[in-house]
Amino acid sequence: MPEQYLSRTSSAQPGSILWKFLISLSRALDLSYNGIMSHHMRVAVITDKISRAMGLSQDITARTVQASLIHDLGVKTWGDRNILQKFEVADPYTHALEGCRILTDGGDRMASRSSNDRGGGALFGSHAVVILHHHDKWDGGNPTGAKRNAIPIEARMIHLADRIDVLLDESRPFNSQRQEILKIIQSQRGRVFDPELIDVVSDLSKSESFWFDLEQSFLPKSLESNANRDLAGALPFGLVSLDGLGPSLLDVVEALSWVFAEVVDRRSPYTQRHCRMVGDCSYTVAKNLGLSDSVCRELRVAGLLHDLGKLGVSEDILNKEGPLDDEELYMIKRHPYLTYHLLSDIPGFDRIKEWASFHHERPDGQGYPFRMDSSELSLESRIVAVCDVFSALYENRPYRPGLSPEEVKRILVEMAQEGALDREVVDVAVEVLWEVTDLGGVSDLGEVSDLVASTSVNGS
Ligand SMILES: [Fe+2]
Ligand SMILES: [Fe+2]
Ligand SMILES: [Fe+2]
Ligand SMILES: [Fe+2]
Known part of the structure; x- marks a missing residue:
């Protein structure tokens, strides 16, 4: 296969390039003491299922899955990541706030460099807000001040999927854990989690394939099938203009690279x-x-x-x-x-x-x-x-x-x-x-x- 260069890309590929880039960055975030944890990818697969089952728009589904893939980018160290692997977390907000800030700074930086007002500041803005709220409790008392429907639906889905993933025991068959996981999340129904989402997950999880899709060996394929459907071309990571009016592929890649440069830099x-x-x-x-x-x-x-x-x-x-x-x-x-x-x-x-x-x-x-x-x-x-x-x-x-x-x-x-x-x-x-x-x-x-x-x- 001939080599492809980013700057030569001129067809309808930008959306799928950014999708692959996002998955690579997600894999980087999942490197830890335990090898590749697949936390971000698993959360993305779960939120994709919830969003589709609820009949939410392609735009919302895309933003949810994209934000899921990088939702914990504000976590600073492996030690902090291990703390978040417990179901009850004393301070889930510091990394949510930091992730929001890093993403916003990256988008703003692109805007400041752009000579033709390509709207860089807004590039990751909606994702940043989702990440800010991704640990908000349904009934309020959150540092963000939001509760119930004021919490973005994307963030509510990520919160639930995130907690399901930390409850999963990788050493046992996932589908055999259904009852115990449902029992725990249902005990938080209407307090921590959106009741409607609990009902959707209860229903979705009756299917064995819901759990099989989350297994390490099937996970990349489960996620990849989304890209082949419609996520690759969706807003905003896929919104790359070839006419010079919107952000170019290179603009978005640069901004996202800047974001991840900070994720790496801040570890030390x-x-x-x-x-x-x-x-x-x-x-x-x-x-x-x-x-x-x-x-x-x-x-x-x-x-x-x-x-x-x-x-x-x-x-x-x-x-x-x-x-x-x-x-x-x-x-x-x-x-x-x-x-x-x-x-x-x-x-x-x-x-x-x-x-x-x-x-x-x-x-x-x-x-x-x-x-x-x-x-x-x-x-x-x-x-x-x-x-x-x-x-x-x-x-x-x-x-x-x-x-x-x-x-x-x-x-x-x-x-x-x-x-x-x-x-x-x-x-x-x-x-x-x-x-x-x-x-x-x-x-x-x-x-x-x-x-x-x-x-x-x-x-x-
Ligand atoms: Fe988190
Ligand atoms: Fe997480
Ligand atoms: Fe190096
Ligand atoms: Fe270096």
Whole structure:
């Protein structure tokens, strides 16, 4: 099959590309201590069933399923995620509020960059509201102030599906758990959950296939069948304009990538801006190297997503002070490999996937995880690699504070000389990146001994 590039997509594909992208981001959110949990995907399959059974509009069903796929994006750590896996949760609102904010910021950012008023701010607005309310109790007392029908129907469906999923015991056949799960959710009827939705689920769950569809092995297919029906073209992730009046495919991909860059960045106090900085720096270096605007923008997406696989690394390792042991290093070295696989199934992402996930490869073949060398690494992959190191040197790390501009420059040049980074890209980067990066407040007291080695081993 010939390669497809995002910027070349011109047919009716954008909706299905965004749908696949959303599923990949959902899988990234489900990486945790327990491997892939499938929580988001399972909630999406349940809400899809509820919405269709209620005869709700395609627009509502699409928004519900799309929001279901990313509803817990505001969860900061694996530890916080484990807490939410219990049926009764003391504070379900912090992550709901944070998810709403992150999504709104991502949409707003796209709007601020857009030169033709493409309505970016509203892009994720309706999803953000749904996510804000997704733990609201039916009879009120919620920090949002909403109750009963004032809670968006999409949020009410996600709330119920979410709690059904946490009640499911993966070690036993799902359909054998029907009575006990129904008993628990019915005990909260009219208090925590919308009574009408309880009735719909009671009815739907009589069918064995309701439960079989939720099994790990059938789940992707259950979800995929939706895309083949009508969700791919539905509002708003699928609303991509080819006439230049609405948001373009690349606009939405950039905005969603920005959102997920923040989801990755906020897991560690040491990387609060890292992915977003690598995205912006990659764009700027590419511009200065004379690459086309569409390539520069795809490179920004690659930079934003390059550490997506870090969602599969424990924050205990990400934030560890002191040297990592062999097992921890193994987990760190797995993150670009995870990025590669997470971005593998999205049409048009062939290049973005490679540029994003080769950022720890080195021209001298000593990088990881694929051990590629200069004959296999494209200019674009080398750009992301240089920007990754630039950003890592600039930022504080558990094992040393951020470095001064002079030190950053010296180390980048040194790494280029020894074959760790591309020389041409470094030459451009050290000239132009100061203009796009706010270096104010960066400590210039960094201890540089062994820095090159720690950068190439610990990852960034
Ligand atoms: Fe949640
Ligand atoms: Fe959840
Ligand atoms: Fe990185
Ligand atoms: Fe990395």
